[in-house]
Amino acid sequence: MSAPLLGACVTASDDEAPAATAGGAKSADNPLGVKPDAPLEVVVFKGGYGDEYAIKAEQKYTEKYPAAKIDHKGLQKVGEAIQPRFVSNDPPDVVDNTGAGRLDIATLVGAKQVSDLAELLDAPAFDQPGKKVRDTLLPGVIEDGTFDGSTVTLNFTYTVWGVWYSKSLFAERGWAYPKSWAEMLTLCETIKKAGIAPWTYQGKYPEYINDPLLTLAAKIGGLDLVKAVDNLAPDAWKQPGLTQAAEAFAELAGKGYLLSGSEALSHTEAQAAWCQKKAAFIPCGSWLESEQKGVAPAGFDMVMGTVPSASSADKLPVTAVQAASSESYLVPSKAKNVAGGLEYLRILFSKESATAFAQANSTLPSVAGATEGLTLSSGLSSVGEAVTAAGSNAFNYRFRTWYAPLAKAIDDATGELVNRRISVADWSTRIQKASDALAKDSTVKKYTR
Structure with missing residues (x-):
């Protein structure tokens, strides 16, 4: 919890960056313009929650884009493994920047190494018709990932x-x-x-x-x-x-x-x-x-x-x-497949994905209503009741x-x-x-x- 964050150099010159994947055509079924056959690399912190929930979202992605090859990495020390990738301008497409030794998000933001997630937040929710992604999140989740007016991380759990x-x-x-x-x-x-x-x-x-x-x-x-x-x-x-x-x-x-x-x-x-x-x-x-x-x-x-x-x-x-929300996901701005990274997060933050996570981990996800209809454990039930009782009086430093x-x-x-x-x-x-x-x-x- 109190381990130092990795905050050293995370930049390189633009001419060192590998070529990005061109996006696909946007449509009602593909609102973020994913190129269907573009590879996707996902790096997930494999901590107390494991990474099975992330793999399930990848499977959903593959169902929708069967030609896309997914490279999944579940790691203990995300920052240590990924920092050199940011330095060489060759980061993964999605990073769960969580755990001891995680990269200092403020440093990444200052170096313009993370994508603005506004397009994702304004996209249609994956499995809740009539709602945008931003409309499906618990209070404070968007604010938790916002720096200087831009939302650059989206946190999957609600602590x-x-x-x-x-x-x-x-x-x-x-x-x-x-x-x-x-x-x-x-x-x-x-x-x-x-x-x-x-x-x-x-x-x-x-x-x-x-x-x-x-x-x-x-x-x-x-x-x-x-x-x-x-x-x-x-x-x-x-x-x-x-x-x-x-x-x-x-x-x-x-x-x-x-x-x-x-x-x-x-x-x-x-x-x-x-x-x-x-x-x-x-x-x-x-x-x-x-x-x-x-x-x-x-x-x-x-x-x-x-x-x-x-x-x-x-x-x-x-x-x-x-x-506050935690388990912090971001899409690097220099990723090869930014559109695919955003689409992966749209799937991960679906109600179905969040409900399965809550059931498996006795933990409240940041998607509103994810625990509805579940038989909850004593701890998760008490947490849910506390959030309901707090209402607008939930706060965060x-x-x-x-x-x-x-x-x-x-x-x-x-x-x-x-x-x-x-x-x-x-x-x-x-x-x-x-x-x-x-x-x-x-x-x-x-x-x-």
């Missing part, structure tokens, strides 16, 4: 961040999930007295514990707080919403509510300890259930709760969630995508905070200093919202 717990454990103990932070602290004391650690977290990757802290901050301060952070505003990290949220998480540590040794745990180790009921709560995105297949015991019934509210004065309701070095500075400071090595004041000052330095760095392209 919601929250606090996870075992529904069966809570029922057995008579515990109710807290709606306010005061209720959270009271329950944590009860849980601690029962001989269970109230919280654990993926200590080697403090991004995980940072997510609920920033969610709480957004609930307190509202969207203006979120925008100030993303826009690198002076004193953004001195806002009361952020310092109050930091105080709340410092208190979890101060009262001994974190599982001893959590700081040294990887994500798999912390999540395994939670599945063994050594801790009651763990912060994570909605991929957790899929990741814990084969680890969580039968009847564990994991569910995701929204981050409790700070007080009745919060600017966002308790139902508000931090949500953009700094992590825009400014990878700042994201690391924030995560590192929060790790120090929850391990009681720095105070809230030090935490705030340290992050503000990193934000200010970035704001003054003329070599870094800035984005605003």
Whole structure:
């Protein structure tokens, strides 16, 4: 999660680029002008979701264009393998730029190495008559892939961040999930007295514990707080919403509510300890259930709760969630078969494709209505309910995508905070200093919202 992104040189001179495939004639059945016999190269991050869902979309592509030969690559380290291809102006036609070591999308955008997806978004949805592709996506998906007014990536999964717990454990103990932070602290004391650690977290990757802290901050301060952070505003990290949220998480540590040794745990180790009921709560995105297949015991019934509210004065309701799309697909601008790459994404983002993915991976896709009619697992059901309850109160910070070095500075400071090595004041000052330095760095392209 917190691995550095590959952001080195990704450009070469135009005269080094191989010749692109000329497009085909556009029609109602071929709205993007695909040349039917043009080869298509697809590179997919083969992580927790595997790559079978991508291969199924390729099969659909082949059904429609049987003369097209598809070269599929499922990789663990996409950036490492593909960076030289961008440098030589010979990139694949579609890239799932996801996983540790992925290419820094802001660098690709600055180098004009990615295609504008407007034509795809305005094309007819593959299997929903009367709708454009853009009309089929969940809130925020298009915005997540937009830089300087151009949408250059389209993210296939929809991640919601929250606090996870075992529904069966809570029922057995008579515990109710807290709606306010005061209720959270009271329950944590009860849980601690029962001989269970109230919280654990993926200590080697403090991004995980940072997510609920920033969610709480957004609930307190509202969207203006979120925008100030993303826009690198002076004193953004001195806002009361952020310092109050930091105080709340410092208190979890101060009262001994974190599982001893959590700081040294990887994500798999912390999540395994939670599945063994050594801790009651763990912060994570909605991929957790899929990741814990084969680890969580039968009847564990994991569910995701929204981050409790700070007080009745919060600017966002308790139902508000931090949500964003992920599993980031792009079509390189120097690809040989740009039209084929766009058409592949039109197929991948079809309702049929998204529904099959949800069923196989217990994960919410970014296509609206993809889980309708499915019998959902406990975790995916709770995530879907959270998205519905949030409605227009789903929000997302953009700094992590825009400014990878700042994201690391924030995560590192929060790790120090929850391990009681720095105070809230030090935490705030340290992050503000990193934000200010970035704001003054003329070599870094800035984005605003």
